[in-house]
Amino acid sequence: MSPLLVVAVSLAYLLTLFAVAAYGDRRATAGRSIIASPWVYALSLAVYCSAWTYFGSVGRAASSGVWFLPIYLGPMLAMVLAWLVLRKMLRIAQRYRITSIADFISSRYGKSPLLAGLVTLITVVGIVPYIALQLKGISVAFDVLTAVPAALARERAWWQESTVYLALALAGFTMMFGARHLDSSERHEGLVAAVAFESVVKLLAFLAVGAYVCWGLFDGVGDIFARAAVQPELASLFAPGQGMAFAHPQWFALTLLAMLSVLLLPRQFQVMVVENVDERHLRRAAWVFPLYLLLINLFVLPIALGGLLHFGPGQADPESFVLSLPLSQGQPALALLAFVGGLSAATGMVIVETIAVSTMVCNDLVVPVLLRTRRWSEGRHDLTRVILNTRRLAILAVMLLGYCYFRLAGEAYALVSIGLISFAAVAQFAPAMLGGMYWRGATRHGALAGLLAGFALWCYTLMLPSLAKSGWMADDFLRVGPWGLDWLRPEALLGLGGFDPLTHALFWSLLGNVGLYVGVSLWRSPSVAEASQALLFVDVFERSSQLQPVFWRGQASVASLLALAERFLGPERARELFERYAREHGRSDLSRLDLVDRLEPLQADAELVHFVETQLTGAIGSASARVMVASVVEEEALALEDVLAMVEEAKRLLLHSRELEQKSLSLERASAELRAANEQLKSLDRLKDDFMSSVTHELRTPLTSIRALAELMLDDARAEAGGAPAMRLEQRQNFLAIIVAETERLGRLVNQVLDMAKIESGHAEWQHAELDLVALIRRSADTVAELLRERGALLTLELPDSPVILRADPDRLTQVMINLLSNAAKFVPAGSGQIRIGLALQRDRVQVEVQDNGPGVAPEQQALVFEKFRQGGDASQRPQGTGLGLPISRQIIEHFGGQIELRSQPGQGACFSFWLPLGAPDNDKNGDRA
């Protein structure tokens, strides 16, 4: 394939990456983050799969079968505990603005600059070769794709090789999206978006090649295994022990190593902890990330076996099967896709690793040295640009260091085997880091001793042998031990044999590490600084961020703190932070700090000092931040008792605030109840007014007509006395009849109101007698027959022939029936009304229905019709009546232990139904029903 095409495709891919990152950054500034999703977070964790996975897994599988798997089973196990362990790490890092592993460890052990420097050193030694390995992966892939023979490739000068340009482009990318501005949280949204995008690309590319090999080249996965089973040297690959006993210790060691690495590799810490937006994302990522690992490993064994079958064992480099298999079949497009996948795996790793390592180098190696110079520690000028440029320079330096190592090492063993050697280096952080999160007694000396021992043993048992095997130094010390001392042989220390070199090295280094960490920590009790940081780390879940103790006492002026913050964060950002602090803590005296005469006399409290130190930590690391803050304030040394007293104080505050919270909650509840009661009273009051006006209106109508008729007759009587012609007798009789009827209506109305009031107040008299409900309904129907005839409504009775006996007050029940029937009569259409009464016997109760074909009741009105003083419908359309019929009926039915309800759909008529218990004895509803 033409090199130009490959270069063009790589370039296009890198440009896409820039575009994705730029888009992510733009969305972040617009406040619509695209990385605020658990899926993106999970994908960004897949930066774990580097070129070493992409090309190397197949190589491993081709030489040793399933042994590529423990590297991915370890992360699976680690992710099971992510919600417990990783979340704690996250919470600590975010609360104290910790931006790197070095900072985490140093901060835990009293903000020790020495510890931070040591961790950074181990990281650089362990990780830079790993970056070199990625560049090598791309370089080899490029050569395979463009069919450059390996011998020729080795003779090229550095400027003829594309890798150097790739490294420079990646450095540019990292500087652009990883160090654009100094942010105390060190988040890079664009970068994370790009990494997540790369994870998708590499997975899809690898799956595409896998699917092609399985179903394009061969006849399915089964076919590959069936063909391989025939060849003994291939068949042994998928038998786990390859003929020998299965090396269980090595399996365990690899799993453990990967489990620790997935938490402690700088790139993993960067994406998992520093770039995390929301700790709840961990819930999804905890299982999606292992699923990703499973998917990307699914086709490793088939591709490895397929390649060996296709080319024959030893004929082609298994590490580039992903490329050479499609190429050999004349599938350049697929090969190019596979190359882009490898490119994405390598670049993602290189970018994130570089940014993580350069943050450490800048904050924990360069800045502490610079701060020792006079110009830096005392000047008042803005240092943000200097720090930012230092960081950019560190990025470039790390990248070039990686490139140089790649050029120097070439095919050497030291480079090829670096993956696991790097893992073993970062595993040395595990005791100090994980131990520090759970064990209060660990001390700085313990951590230092453990790290030093672990690192030294790692160097001696793993790094030196790998250099010797590369031929860079005499290897006789490997075989016979240095100075001929057999028990000092690096790969069988103290004569310990039976392990492979990695397991052996891991065992000794972790043993030395943990042993000294615990042993030296137990030597003496922690100092004040260590104890206070231990409390903050171990108990991070116990307090909210506002209520943690601040272990500081002394004198500090706000002006000097502000000046300090301005130097390291920039004037604008520093003032913004102070304003925010003033707002959040209700310190109005801290706002408007631009007025010098306001600022000068202000004294800072411990909390403000702590706030400024935390913000500085984000920018220059905890150790340097501590030094700088200490340089502008007058501190009092604290004793251990003071620290404990402060913890107690914080605890007291916490309890107090919880109490307050509870009190305010109950107050809120009480006031809500009061408000509701008040509302109810108001609405009752309104209803009473409505009722009064409605009743008065009802009373006035008959009164008016009575009075008018009476006056007419009075006038007539006077006229008759005066000899004028008198009213005719029938007319007079007619008038009197109307007056009587109206008086009766008045009486009914007054009775009803009184009735309701009596029932309500419990003064009503109830009869209890055996009655036949069927007969009662028939009588009621007879009573209203005249009314129905007037309205032209037809009444149907669907009643059983046998009597239904129950105990109740017959008059009251008649009242209910008449109420329901006259109600129905009022609403049915004149002339064509239909009313149906039904009675149904159920097991222990009887149900009565009155169905009409009127307009029905709107759903929102249905609940209201049984309430006092309310009538269905608008006031304008309301038929005559007090609106008390239904409420009275409900009171009656409920008094006898039944229930009344309304079912209606507008336009379908209304159906009032009630049920009563059969044989209900008294108003005592729990009576002897049995």
Place this chain on the structure above:
Amino acid sequence: MKPRLESQRLLALFAAGCLLLNYPLIALWNRDTLLWGLPLFPLALFALWGLLIAALACLMERQPD
């Protein structure tokens, strides 16, 4: 105490995962057999892996109330 129960479940799952993927339980699959034309050992590892993921997903996606 729902959060406590959750952490205990996670710890139990972790212990189960460690046991299942290491000696001696892993040696149970170390046989020269084919299942659906696929070698048993890798197949078992992937299956156990998938099971662990499913169990973890169940635990993690449960809505904490």
